[in-house]
Amino acid sequence: MTFNAPVKDMIFNIAHLASWADVSTLPTYEAVELDDAEAALTEFARFVAEEIAPLNAPGDQVGSRYENGRVFLPDGFAEAYSKFVDMGWQSLPHPEEFGGQGLPRSVGAAATEMLNAANMSFALCPLLTEGAIEALLTAASDAQKATYLEHLVSGKWTGTMNLTEPQAGSDLALLRSKAERRADGTYAISGTKIYITYGEHDMSENTVHLVLARTPDAPAGVKGISLFLVPKYMVNSDGSLGERNAVRCVSIEHKLGIKASPTAVLSFEEATGFLIGEENAGLRYMFEMMNSARYAVGLQGIAVSERAYQQALSYARERIQSAPVDGSSREAVAIVNHPDVRRMLMRMRSITEGGRAMAAFAAGWQDLAKHAATAAERASAAAISEFLTPLVKGYCTEMSVDVTSLGVQVHGGMGFIEETGAAQHYRDARILPIYEGTTAIQANDLVGRKTLRDGGETALRLAEMIAQTEAELAAGSAAAQTVAARLGRAREAFISVVQHLVNTGKTEPSAAFGAGVPYLMLAGNLVAGWQLARALLAAETALQNGEDPEFMAAKISTARFYADHVLNDTSVQQDRILEGADSLLTAIL
DSSP: OOOOOOHHHHHHHHHHTSOHHHHTTSTTTTTOOHHHHHHHHHHHHHHIIIIIGGGHHHHHHHOOEEETTEEEOOTTHHHHHHHHHHTTGGGTTSOGGGTOOOOOHHHHHHHHHHHHHHOHHHHHHHHHHHHHHHHHHHHOOHHHHHHHHHHHHHTSEEEEEEOOBTTBSSOGGGOOOEEEEOTTSOEEEEEEEEEEETSSOSSSSEEEEEEEEBOTTOOSGGGGOEEEEEESEEEOTTSOEEEEOSEEEEEEOOOSSOTTSOEEEEEEEEEEEEEOSSTTOHHHHHHHHHHHHHHHHHHHHHHHHHHHHHHHHHHHHHOBOSOOTTSSOSSOOBGGGSHHHHHHHHHHHHHHHHHHHHHHHHHHHHHHHHHOSSHHHHHHHHHHHHHHHHHHHHHHHHHHHHHHHHHHHHHGGGGGSGGGSHHHHHHHHTTTTTTTSOHHHHHHHHHIIIIITTTTHHHHHHHHHHHHHHHHHHTSOHHHHHHHHHHHHHHHHHHHHHHHHHHHTTTOHHHHHHTHHHHHHHHHHHHHHHHHHHHHHHHHHHHHTTOOHHHHHHHHHHHHHHHHHTTTHHHHHHHHHHHOHHHHHTOOO
């Protein structure tokens, strides 16, 4: 089926949920108009629909191919990537000084979602490049920026992130890769890295590997990790490409999903590397790349959910089966008319739109954290932005598995048949709660760094903001008042959980962290529902002004459904957290 990016919903979110009024007044973005963002996204939507989406199913069927150290993408990928680069799509949210278009992060997030909905395997290459750009902007020297950033921002060169090793998955303290100092100031990098997305491929001129390794005298554990830039091809003083570096692709993985995206095992054999920043500070720098990637993986969850929803809705409108239960027709009707199919489709849509709304909200805070006028304003925005990152990553990816599974279910038996395409979305989605930090890792971050460290201050600050929205809803329509009541109950559950974690975190850490994933799912559900409630308020105002009645009515309907059918799951998570520790920790395994 064809894919149509939800540009109207994205622009609505940017305008009403992503702090546009504040972001657009920042000196960085003062020349950007909302019409500019809409024009860029509309054109990009056309591009991904015509050039990228048609490669999704064939790429899944064929997959990437490994031959004698080289990796070949499915037919059409390299040509499509060349067009992607020529049209400047990689550059949308990046600084103009390095060839970027300088658009706000909310616009970049919308583009990332579009590309991943069209073809997640293809989109993983630009996604990892985005993370490399963020890391270099943060920690690279001026010379390194001058050499590499323009080519990465254009997409002419691509980037990777090299953390994982065979003996060291998420536990980077076990990392063994070595970095020996050389007399010329470079380092000889040796070691094996696994699960390296687009670690080897044939789409770009050069690949910039960002690699974690240890110097000989480095402290033990994570405090002794440094970050190195290791190009696939060396770069000459005039900017041209030189000889091949000593980085070799040993193999690629055979996976459940995202089959066209090559997941490489790389061997570094005294490869030439360049230190980024200071020695032993690598993990701090890599977190810039990791946080960028984690947020982007959350967008992937929204993207694959949108693709699955569009396909399920199209099928449900066309599939004729069974007379309606209310007796309104003796003839079989399209299954979209059956109550449970409607329930599944609305669950798919409301979860997807809730995740998209939350991601847009987070993007606005990211821009304020980076570009607000004062250090105090930036720090305040950063606290909110950083709290939201594990929610976008964890909640949106976990729910994408739910949504894509429902997509299979709407198709019935045909959903289990690969030719329909519904199964691919389900298979592709399953990696999302795993890579770039499992849901438990996101939850540990949310509990430890984002809640216990500040005594719940940021979490309770969000709760106060939600209460303000409730007050606005309570003064509105009957639908708004209903949503206000549901949102209030979810907020109260959230507050009780935050207070519980703060009270037990130091004395019963296993209980606190054992509740991490339920806490993340509760918080993600709440924030998504809150943003849909804000969308409802904006849509009701637009309706009163006669703006796009059909779209605005659908926004109100979606927010109401989410409040009635999804947001109430927060009470279940509250019970698990407050009352489930004993059975969890004493369980016999």
